Amino acid sequence: MSEVTTILLSGVGGQGTILVSRVLTRALLDQGYDVKMSEIHGMAQRGGSVSTTVRYGQEVHSPLIGYGQADVLVAFEQMEAIRWTPYLKRDGIIVVNDYKIRPLPVASGQEEYPEDYLETLRSRFKTIAFDAAKEAKTLGNPRVMNIILLGAMAEAFQMNDFDWEKALEKEIPERFLAINKKAFLEGQKLAQNASL
């Protein structure tokens, strides 16, 4: 069986996971890989949990994976890191946005948001965690949080030889390009500084 790598992106509807998966697949395609990407639309978009699976290699058959099969998990939100870690390989890499979007059961005070999750992740996976929302605000646009996380993943998963700039140019409208390029570099820097 040929080697297939899987990157799983998880987040909350509206966080921009789809755009990240588009830039990512563009970079992979330009590198000559066969790529399959699977996303979920519909009811889950209404503030529910969303995920996108990106798989690449010489030849990819299944667009889907099951538990314990992802090489990398990029979680755009803390709870969505916890929810999707079962899909990560034992020695996988996880990039976590240290940021909370309270699901309704927590917002209404019925349930507690789990607090000790980062320790669990660190004990088990190569974990990179930072507050990308804060960094995005510092850069001047809260929406580029997603591209910061992409940059961090590219660094952590050693995908630095990819032509990310070209991929960003192809997928992001001209007027948002400069700030997104900056966001990507910021993400790379944050991952370099974060302790593995």
Added chain:
Amino acid sequence: MKQFLSGNEAVARGLYEAGIQVASAYPGTPSTEIFENLHPYPDIYHEWATNEKVAVEVAYGASIAGVRSVAAMKHVGVNVAADPIFTAAYNGVGRGFVIISGDDPSMHSSQNEQDNRHYARAAKIPMFEPADSQDALDMIKEAYKISEDYDIPVLFRMTTRVCHSRSLVETGEVETVEAIPYTKNPKKYISAPANAYIHRKELENKQQQLAEYSEQSPFNQMEIRGSKIGVITAGGASLIAREVFPEDTSFLKLGFTYPLPMKLIREFSKQVDTLYVVEELDPIMEEQIKAEGIDCKGKDVFPSMYEFNPSILKEALTGEKEPFLDQSDKAVTRPPVLCPGCPHRGFFYTLGKQKDTIVTADIGCYTLGGSPPLSAIDTVICMGAGFTVAMGMSKAFEKTGTPKTIFGVVGDSTFFHSGIPGAIEIFYNKGHVIPVVLDNSTTAMTGQQDNPGTGYTLMEEIASVVSIEKIFEAIGYEKIITVDPQDLDAMKKAIEEAKASEVPVAMVVRRPCVLIRRIKREPALCYVDRDLCRSCRRCLSVGCPAVFYVDNKSMIDPDLCVGCTVCLQVCPFGAIKER
């Protein structure tokens, strides 16, 4: 150059290459984007029909008139459209006619996971099942050839993961398809018993001919790699099976799955020691193969519920699990919720406070009015049932003497889809039901598609707006109350007025969805004055994702709030203010 397309985009491209001219659909996940991706091809007439039955009949009419046509819908839509499909199978077609069904294993966005492959057998029409985007493009073109060669409608069955997965696709040339000049043919197209009696036998003969095609179809291919294990598989499941079975497993991958190529299957079975049938959902292929006396393993090994993935198949096959970190007990569920500023919130919040009230709702974003903390819905069954289930309950309550007020609730698109017959039923048969249309001026759940109430068509032409009030009026409702649900006092008054009405009454609860792109909104924001907040949590009871409770006070997330003021209106202490 290859393009990276979703299954839905590839089908749209394939429809263009196949030279279709008329396309009709009703939006429904996972099929919606097929028609949204017909936009680049203005030469194809494409429309949102009022419902799936209408879509199939429109497309079939175009086929009879001599052009290639398509109808598309989600799996449950085929139930609505089944009537014309079964008879079109008898009559045959003019130009090629294809019906696309988007099935939803695991019910990502549906009320059931019915396996629409049954429809091909039941209606006796040929069926294609693409596995990925390249298949989708290639097979849809072949489907038109088959439809015309065998004079029969074709079912094109996709699943959520085929529709929404992207892969590389080699596109092709656009075929020039001449229209067939229309000539009257009553023996073919008048489905009277005498004609149907003859068509019945012709349909049977076509089954035989299609079975012969199935044996030769380029989409039914053997790949012999070893003699120990053989796998017969189709659609999306075939891709997963390829990753899970050992390298030396032989495959018979089927893309044309009704009628099945039984000779090919028998030949394949003889070349392997153990034969597996790997199919998602029901054992449709397995049962047909076993009925032919061919021994195989199938649903005794693999699940017959929910979507497949590689670990599910691997565990079923070998008992082995990949090691993984189970934290499922820690993750709090994140159910989909009404958006901040959703107009449905004010309606369900107000209705939820009413005593002795039953609410039968319908399919759409407003289904979420049934989730906590709003919890304002008793039933959701299918499109249109919001009115009609209410009717049945009212007749039952008359018998049992149960004093409940029943609100039957449908959305605007659902009203046009199948709500109107229910509104007539309630009026005509004297039901004690208050029909309510939640008019948010779009088909919201599937991603803001236009409908007869929005003033635009799918091809972005200006359309005449169908008035919901005038329809109620024409039926005979004597009182029609139109109200803005974002004004909670007005909403409450309207509900009380409807409940007290002595004459047949209907309600139109109207405010546009906050996500409609062509409506420009002034940015607005509410915030909590923490000095005034008395921690009563009333604002949390509106179920808004922007409102949360932290350090014993309420807060509003400024990134999410759109300033609808529903939480402000429920706060008894004036602690929520507008910025």
